[in-house]
Each structure stands twice: as C-alpha cells, then as structure tokens.
Amino acid sequence: MDHFTYKNGVLHAEDVSLAMIAEAVGTPVYIYSRATLERHAQVFKAALSALPRTHIAFAIKANPNLAVLNVLARQGFGADVVSGGEISRALAAGMKAQDIVFSGVGKTRAELAQALDAGIGQFNIELEEEGAVLAEMAAQMGKTASAVLRVNPDVDAGTHAKISTGKSENKFGVPISEAMGIFARLSGLPALNLRGVACHIGSQLFDLAPLEAAYARIGELVSELRAAGHGIDRVDLGGGLGVPYERDKVPPSPADYGAMVERVTRGWDVTLMFEPGRVIVGNAGVLLTRVIWVKPGVARPYVIVDAAMNDLARPAMYDAFHDFEAVRPTGERMVANIAGPVCETGDTFAMGREIDAVLSGDLAIFRTAGAYGATMASTYNSRALVPEVMVDGERFAVVAERVLPEALIAAEHVPGWLRN
Numbered sequence: 001m002d003h004f005t006y007k008n009g010v011l012h013a014e015d016v017s018l019a020m021i022a023e024a025v026g027t028p029v030y031i032y033s034r035a036t037l038e039r040h041a042q043v044f045k046a047a048l049s050a051l052p053r054t055h056i057a058f059a060i061k062a063n064p065n066l067a068v069l070n071v072l073a074r075q076g077f078g079a080d081v082v083s084g085g086e087i088s089r090a091l092a093a094g095m096k097a098q099d100i101v102f103s104g105v106g107k108t109r110a111e112l113a114q115a116l117d118a119g120i121g122q123f124n125i126e127l128e129e130e131g132a133v134l135a136e137m138a139a140q141m142g143k144t145a146s147a148v149l150r151v152n153p154d155v156d157a158g159t160h161a162k163i164s165t166g167k168s169e170n171k172f173g174v175p176i177s178e179a180m181g182i183f184a185r186l187s188g189l190p191a192l193n194l195r196g197v198a199c200h201i202g203s204q205l206f207d208l209a210p211l212e213a214a215y216a217r218i219g220e221l222v223s224e225l226r227a228a229g230h231g232i233d234r235v236d237l238g239g240g241l242g243v244p245y246e247r248d249k250v251p252p253s254p255a256d257y258g259a260m261v262e263r264v265t266r267g268w269d270v271t272l273m274f275e276p277g278r279v280i281v282g283n284a285g286v287l288l289t290r291v292i293w294v295k296p297g298v299a300r301p302y303v304i305v306d307a308a309m310n311d312l313a314r315p316a317m318y319d320a321f322h323d324f325e326a327v328r329p330t331g332e333r334m335v336a337n338i339a340g341p342v343c344e345t346g347d348t349f350a351m352g353r354e355i356d357a358v359l360s361g362d363l364a365i366f367r368t369a370g371a372y373g374a375t376m377a378s379t380y381n382s383r384a385l386v387p388e389v390m391v392d393g394e395r396f397a398v399v400a401e402r403v404l405p406e407a408l409i410a411a412e413h414v415p416g417w418l419r420n
C-alpha cells in the first residue's frame, strides 16, 4: 500500500495534489511520501519481530536523500553504505556510526581510514587483502575494526543479470569454498575483530528459494567456523527483496521473507543484520513529469515527456517497467510509446503500452520510482539535475533542489592557456 491515490480525480501524494507540486516546483520532479516510508519501515520491522537479535541497515544506495534517511533513522534503521560519500550522508542524516555497515568490493584506503575514524560498526570484507590492509590501518590508528567476511555462495538469484551478485563469476565476496582458509588467516590479526559472515545475492528478487539456499549455505559455514574455534556472533543476510513494478506481478512479502529467515536461522545464536533497499523506498516515490508533445508515429504515437533517461535510468539500463498514469485521468485510454527528450533511442520508457490518454501539457507519473531513481540521475544532454520533494500529510518541502545547467557550467573552467 502506498499513499499516491486519486482524490476528486486528481492524483495526490498523501493530502497534496501533484498538480500543486508541479505548479510550485516544476517538472520533472521526484516525490516521496513520508507516510509510505514509515509504513514500509514498520512492515519490515514487524516481519523480523520473531527473530531474537536483529539490526536493519538500509542500503542507502537505493535512496540517499537526507530527508529520506532522516525518516528511516527515526525508525531505528542504520545504513549499509558503499562509499565514503555514503558514510558522510548516513552520518549527516543522524545515523549512528555504530549502526553503519560498510560493504563494497573496492573500498579505497582513504575510505577505510574515513570509516575507521568515524567508528563505523561493521566492515564487510570482500577479499583477503582488504582484511589485511584494514587490520594494519586499524592497528596504526589504535582502533579495532569490527568485521564480517562477505562470501559468494554461488547461487543464481534469478534476477536481471546486471543486478545479480551471488554467482561465482560475479565480482562480489570471496568464494564460499575459500572462506574457512581466509577466515583462519585473517582472524589471527590484531586490531581486527572478525566476528561473522555476510552474503547478498542480488536485487529485485521474486523468489525466496535462492535466498533460502544461500542462507542454508551460510548456516553450514557458521557451523564449520565454530567447529574450528572461531567466535561467530553476527551474520549479515543482505537485502534484495523485490517490489511490484507491475500490479499483477507480486513479490514475496516481507512477512513471507521473515518467516523463511526465522525457519532457516533457528538456533544460529547470532545477531542477524539486514540490508534492505528497494523494498523500503521503491513504492514510496514517484517521478512526476509533463507531456511535452504527443508526436505521431508509424504504428502509434510517441508521448514525449519532460523526464528522460538521465532522470530515471532504470528502463534504459535494465528494460525496467514503471507504470505510467495521468495526474488527471479522463477515463480514455490510448496505446503509445513513451519517451524522453534525450538524444538516444534508448531514452524510451515504454513501447506500445496501453496508458491513460494524455495530451501535450498534461501531467503524469512514473510509479515505483523511489528506489534507484534520483540517485542514479545524471545531467546528460546538459539537463538539470532532477529535484526531490517530500510530502508529509498536507505539507511538502523540496528536499533536493533542481541543479540548473548554469550551476554546472559555473563549476567548469576553461584554462587560461586555452583563451589566447
């Protein structure tokens, strides 16, 4: 359930008309509902309530907006981060360093130092050398790094190849077959508190079976590690739950997921860490756009909107589906292609789709755009960086400004030697 519904024939975010936001802020613009964010956070927490010890680290790559992070921090969420920039954001949003998990296959020494300095709660080590370097840096800084080893369980998550992370050929984690040896070598190092393992097999998952298979392998590994004398008190189960981009394709619910986790991890006696991203923010956001033209096409018209692949990259990158709805639907329908103004054939949101009939000047939304939307935006074609708005009941605020081409131009320099 979300809070983007029609009232008196006009699409609203909570109690605010999207037409009003378009008037005040312009288009394209991302719009988030605070109530939906809170509801999703609560549903996820409730789904894990039967588990003895848990910590939720929101994968902030899905939506790093400070206002969004602030709402989730109030729900007790920490952050799963993958860069120094994300560490800075999580801290700026009021998340505690102890509640931050640092994942990523290419953490630089500067980022490791930043994380150690901040005192972040968990490093997810992705290769042996990283663990050794982390231990050495921690010792030099007089700190102890709390860490888990990310293993690659070689499970096919059954999702889009570009967002699958748990197959042996993917770049993430250490092969599960090598985990015992790496653990033994790293756990002897001073300044490194290697206390558990992690896995994350992919995103937008629609089937719990691959997750269950991966978790079962992790469970066996935990037993083997303990039998070898290692103290294990944490297991990080990653994120990945899918969301319904298409109304009739419904993923497993957080409750189904929680029940599976409870069954598989029974008796593990560890703190379970979770890194959900999309499932928390996906349906809490829409991208509001205005139709520029309805351009006649060969088989059907092109609805050309003022949002483009630089604002919402998912359709161009993964052939992703985002529902398109008019803000003031007339009840008429049309079959059309939907495309943006960018000079790429791939700047197409849909081909031959039945949609609400729209005319030039009409407002419409792309749904389920709260995850991997604004954060993946660029300024390609010298377009403005898309702004973000948060709605809370009857009020709304711009939570990320539109960055205009003029500001981007001002940040560039033509060297003196090119001027004469």
Ligand SMILES: Cc1ncc(COP(=O)(O)O)c(C=O)c1O
Pocket (backbone or CB within 6 Å): 059, 062, 080, 103, 104, 165, 200, 202, 203, 204, 238, 239, 240, 241, 275, 276, 277, 278, 279
């Ligand atoms: C390590 C890690 N954790 C968590 C996530 C969040 O995934 P999702 O948004 O699918 O829940 C990702 C992205 O897939 C990730 O790479």
Ligand SMILES: N[C@@H](CCCC[NH3+])C(=O)O
Pocket (backbone or CB within 6 Å): 061, 163, 203, 204, 314, 318, 371, 372
């Ligand atoms: N950007 C991807 C998800 C990436 C997941 C990163 N671990 C998407 O929009 O679906």
